[in-house]
Amino acid sequence: MKNTLLKIRSIYPVSDASLVKLTALFTERSFSRGEIIMKEGRVEKSMFFIESGLVRAYSDLPDREVTFWLGLEGDYVISMRSFINNEPGYETIEVLEDSILYEADAAKLISLFESDIELANWSRKLAEYELLKLEEKFIYRQFKTATEVYAELLERIPSLPNRVPLKHIASYLGISQVSLSRIRAKIK
Numbered sequence: 001m002k003n004t005l006l007k008i009r010s011i012y013p014v015s016d017a018s019l020v021k022l023t024a025l026f027t028e029r030s031f032s033r034g035e036i037i038m039k040e041g042r043v044e045k046s047m048f049f050i051e052s053g054l055v056r057a058y059s060d061l062p063d064r065e066v067t068f069w070l071g072l073e074g075d076y077v078i079s080m081r082s083f084i085n086n087e088p089g090y091e092t093i094e095v096l097e098d099s100i101l102y103e104a105d106a107a108k109l110i111s112l113f114e115s116d117i118e119l120a121n122w123s124r125k126l127a128e129y130e131l132l133k134l135e136e137k138f139i140y141r142q143f144k145t146a147t148e149v150y151a152e153l154l155e156r157i158p159s160l161p162n163r164v165p166l167k168h169i170a171s172y173l174g175i176s177q178v179s180l181s182r183i184r185a186k187i188k
Contacts, residue, residue, distance in 0.1 A: 004026075005019070011122060023102075031100075036092060038079055038091065039092050041089070047078045050072060050100075051102060053072070053099020054096040054097045055095050056071070067169075067171040072163075076126070079091060096163065
């Protein structure tokens with residue numbers, strides 16, 4: 001549970017007592033490559049923390065899938081639309097390699113957030129963190145080239161090309177696989 005605990009505490013410094021309450025809600029789950037853990041169009045009732053492995057979030061369009069998020073060790077997986085509004089999510093989450101995740105029931109999490117001020121603050125910081133990530137991604141898409149975004153992605157996740165199929169990386173960058181191949185050749 002090391003990666004998960006590090007991530008939780010990096011978001012907000014919760015006490016050991018609050019951390020025990022939070023992790024008491026966790027159920028360890030093993031997933032195999034290719035498994036779907038959340039499905040577009042469903043109201044999702046869980047939040048996951050990635051202890052080991054890698055997942056991607058994508059949406060189905062009539063002619064292709066669009067990958068818009070990659071999550072790895074220490075990240076959390078949530079359908080915000082389901083969690084906040086109890087409405088069907090717009091994303092599908094696929095496991096890209098054999099993974100261990102901790103699952104927590106959303107209703108129990110919300111109840112815990114309502115009863116523990118530290119965890120309420122942690123959840124607020126989590127939401128703020130998500131907002132900053134979205135803002136950063138928007139800025140990247142508006143002002144940076146695909147080459148710059150790919151280079152920064154490699155800085156953050158050096159093992160990415162060995163762990164994620166290139167078609168998903170290209171989709172994440174909003175470019176073709178041919179363009180990604182050119183970028184990769186230029187960066188080497």
